[in-house]
Amino acid sequence: MEKIMIVEDDIKIAEYLNSYIGKYEYEVIIAKDFDNIMTTFRHVKPSLLLLDINLPSYDGYYWCRQVRKESICPVIFISARTGEMDQVMALESGGDDFITKPFHPEIVMAKIRSQLRRAYGEYAVKYEERMLTQDGLSLYPERLELRFGNEVTQLTKKETDIIEALLERYPRVAGRQDLLAKLWDEQAYIDENTLNVNITRVRKKFQELGIENAVETVRGAGYRLRITWSKGEV
Known part of the structure; x- marks a missing residue:
């Protein structure tokens, strides 16, 4: 089962995403320790990361850069920020897509499926694992x-x-x-x-x-x- 990790400090939004995404037979993990996101990330090893920008301690841009030092798993930003520079910074930090709040859950699911296909499915670039x-x-x-x-x-x-x-x-x-x-x-x-x-x-x-x-x-x-x-x- 593919794992979706949610990093969102608004618990209502996080639980809403959890409930909706879970209906499609994904395993959903909500990060709770916002000072140690990478510890949770390493433990969970998610297939995809949903990441807010405005977070306690460090913002989503920072955590995306940390993820990119260790993983190529897809990262989708979900944020109330709508400025062009916010989206540019998200992509420059290593993000793969950007969803603005408020969002329609079907849009979120479509983007999740799209990124998973690109990373692991029919559209994925095939390469031999280094050893x-x-x-x-x-x-x-x-x-x-x-x-x-x-x-x-x-x-x-x-x-x-x-x-x-x-x-x-x-x-x-x-x-x-x-x-x-x-x-x-x-x-x-x-x-x-x-x-x-x-x-x-x-x-x-x-x-x-x-x-x-x-x-x-x-x-x-x-x-x-x-x-x-x-x-x-x-």
């Missing part, structure tokens, strides 16, 4: 998933990017500056301690798969992936 492998270790970047033997662990986007860089450079060293540029290319300066924190998280992900000492620190250079183990051995 990087080395000695029994498999990374699926689009799934944010790492596999080793029969074990699987879920990753964040940053963890995925780091492991992808290490696999691409294997058995060579991935330089610290190269990693910083790959992960935070939109920001002029990042404290290198931020990279250290993310490397620590990556090491824990490998440990979840039963792999110890997978990421070697090469002093003065960067990091290197060590794939010289059998499971349960160092």
Whole structure:
């Protein structure tokens, strides 16, 4: 069953959409923690996101940009804002469509069906899923998933990017500056301690798969992936 996630702080509108969309055999999830939309998004893994602009803490443009860092799932904005620039900003932030309030529910359903067809159905662009492998270790970047033997662990986007860089450079060293540029290319300066924190998280992900000492620190250079183990051995 395809999942539709609703991010709307007007509970009456959210419940109305929930009731109407649910009649068409979609699973509907209403976000309730507006400070942690991405936590809910990662947990739900929706097929499509309905997103208001005016939200507590951060607006819909912000959350759409965060979603686009991790997912290509369709995003439809629903907002009382009717200005041209509002629609432009929605699309520039990564949105796929825009519905103005008040809306007719059948229009919402038609746009949902259209976006789902484009993303997953008859109109979807077909492509082979990327997979990087080395000695029994498999990374699926689009799934944010790492596999080793029969074990699987879920990753964040940053963890995925780091492991992808290490696999691409294997058995060579991935330089610290190269990693910083790959992960935070939109920001002029990042404290290198931020990279250290993310490397620590990556090491824990490998440990979840039963792999110890997978990421070697090469002093003065960067990091290197060590794939010289059998499971349960160092």
